[in-house]
Amino acid sequence: MTACHVVFLPFMAYGHMIPMADMAVLFASRGLQTTIVTTSSSAHRLTKSIQKTVNYTHQIALHIIDFKAGEVGIDNPDQIISNERMYGLLEAISKLQEPFEEFVEKSQPDCIVAYMFFPWTTETAARFNIPRIAFNGTGFFALCVSDALSRYQPTVSSDSEPFVVPHIPHEIKLTRKQLPQLEAEEFKMFLKVIMQAGEAEAKSYGVIVNSFYELEPEYVHHYREVLKRKSWHVGPVSLCNKSTEDKLERGKKSAVDEHGCLKWLESKPPSSVIYVCFGSMVKVTGSQLHEIAMGLEACDESFIWVIRNDQEAWIPEGFEARMQAKGKGLIIKGWAPQVLILEHESVGGFVTHCGWNSVLEGVSSGVAMVAWPIMAEQFYNAKLVTDVLRIGVSIGDVEWSADSTCEGVMREAIERAVARVMGAEEGEDMRMRARELKEKAKKVVEKGRSSYSDLTTFIENIKEFKYKTTVA
Numbered sequence: 001m002t003a004c005h006v007v008f009l010p011f012m013a014y015g016h017m018i019p020m021a022d023m024a025v026l027f028a029s030r031g032l033q034t035t036i037v038t039t040s041s042s043a044h045r046l047t048k049s050i051q052k053t054v055n056y057t058h059q060i061a062l063h064i065i066d067f068k069a070g071e072v073g074i075d076n077p078d079q080i081i082s083n084e085r086m087y088g089l090l091e092a093i094s095k096l097q098e099p100f101e102e103f104v105e106k107s108q109p110d111c112i113v114a115y116m117f118f119p120w121t122t123e124t125a126a127r128f129n130i131p132r133i134a135f136n137g138t139g140f141f142a143l144c145v146s147d148a149l150s151r152y153q154p155t156v157s158s159d160s161e162p163f164v165v166p167h168i169p170h171e172i173k174l175t176r177k178q179l180p181q182l183e184a185e186e187f188k189m190f191l192k193v194i195m196q197a198g199e200a201e202a203k204s205y206g207v208i209v210n211s212f213y214e215l216e217p218e219y220v221h222h223y224r225e226v227l228k229r230k231s232w233h234v235g236p237v238s239l240c241n242k243s244t245e246d247k248l249e250r251g252k253k254s255a256v257d258e259h260g261c262l263k264w265l266e267s268k269p270p271s272s273v274i275y276v277c278f279g280s281m282v283k284v285t286g287s288q289l290h291e292i293a294m295g296l297e298a299c300d301e302s303f304i305w306v307i308r309n310d311q312e313a314w315i316p317e318g319f320e321a322r323m324q325a326k327g328k329g330l331i332i333k334g335w336a337p338q339v340l341i342l343e344h345e346s347v348g349g350f351v352t353h354c355g356w357n358s359v360l361e362g363v364s365s366g367v368a369m370v371a372w373p374i375m376a377e378q379f380y381n382a383k384l385v386t387d388v389l390r391i392g393v394s395i396g397d398v399e400w401s402a403d404s405t406c407e408g409v410m411r412e413a414i415e416r417a418v419a420r421v422m423g424a425e426e427g428e429d430m431r432m433r434a435r436e437l438k439e440k441a442k443k444v445v446e447k448g449r450s451s452y453s454d455l456t457t458f459i460e461n462i463k464e465f466k467y468k469t470t471v472a
């Protein structure tokens with residue numbers, strides 16, 4: 001039988017393109033023929049992933065489908081800085097169905113792996129009689145919590161009164177102000193896409209998850225057996241980046257030179273550095289940047305802090321020079337080689353917005369975390385880190401932000417949380433648990449282990465589907 005051909009359709013934001021590109025590399029490493037379909041303005045972000053597969057039986061192919069005139073460039077993630085732009089993009093991608101179907105008709109793939117914002121791919125898959133696999137970019141815990149909360153209205157007297165998430169394996173408390181607030185008129189479009197994504201997921205052949213069984217076993221069972229979703233865990237997919245070069249240019253070219261960054265890290269004792277980064281989309285306000293700087297200076301731990309390259313003006317006068325002179329801190333202005341930094345033995349803690357990729361990369365590196373969620377399903381991921389895995393502490397009382405803004409946390413809270421995760425007792429306990437997870441993460445992707453085997457099952461399922469439709 002010829003190799004199965006899997007087509008990936010990622011959403012054009014770094015947090016989605018990066019894991020899907022890693023997944024394509026992983027599939028290619030298992031002998032599958034893979035094609036990533038994306039727009040011309042996003043294609044360059046995949047060059048590095050494609051290069052990784054040059055020695056494989058099948059190299060990743062790239063197929064470009066494009067927006068109409070007037071929509072071109074709308075998918076630049078650096079510019080998805082307002083809800084309006086996000087809606088413009090969601091609107092535009094709904095029109096990609098036609099060129100995508102032309103490609104499917106011509107290339108006859110055996111399976112489509114599509115991000116949740118392309119719900120129309122269920123129609124495509126039905127039309128061509130191939131399986132559509134949903135990819136939501138998050139873990140089993142968040143999928144189970146989202147499902148529980150979609151059927152339950154908490155009876156609480158205020159937005160800050162905690163309630164217990166019903167029908168899930170652990171007692172997890174949330175407040176209404178930590179949940180997505182999508183009822184307002186301005187979110188109508190977004191809510192529509194989320195609803196369509198849910199319906200499309202239910203109609204899909206299955207869901208592929210960037211996670212591993214040993215990380216959240218109760219939620220793998222819950223998702224499969226209680227929610228009755230066919231699913232495969234194939235992560236952590238970031239572990240397919242083996243060389244320094246792979247890790248350096250994941251998503252975007254790094255804003256720091258590798259040698260300077262590694263030399264700085266090498267000058268620090270093991271587990272002594274805290275890494276601070278809010279992913280690719282969060283907007284940290286000027287006053288919040290100021291508080292972070294003050295909090296980091298007060299707690300006196302060595303740090304690497306990633307800020308956007310247009311935010312420098314908000315850093316307090318003399319702060320960077322002081323930190324450099326004392327050898328205390330490195331500020332990266334722009335894109336950081338996150339996986340390379342996290343995996344360095346000098347890094348012991350991670351202040352994170354709890355985007356799923358960051359959480360999983362933190363877990364795979366064995367670091368303790370300060371969970372500082374901002375938006376999307378990050379509050380659920382934060383609970384997994386603090387309450388279930390017990391490898392991190394919460395930054396404190398923060399609310400879900402409708403426009404991805406990080407603000408309002410004072411320096412004292414930052415200093416306290418960083419001191420706890422970097423500390424010798426509580427911090428070391430958390431790090432010990434995190435290191436155990438790191439060891440498990442490294443093993444599960446090896447031949448015969450859980451993530452490797454689930455990918456084998458996935459491949460068999462796709463082949464079976466193909467066989468059944470061929471003989472039918």
Ligand code: UDP
Nearest residue numbers: 015018279280281335336338355356357358
């Ligand atoms: N990332 C990185 N360097 C940066 C910022 C982000 O390499 O300076 C990567 C990070 O390693 C992760 C992804 O971008 O793989 C961000 O995904 P995540 O789910 O954590 O957050 P999002 O950006 O989607 O909010």
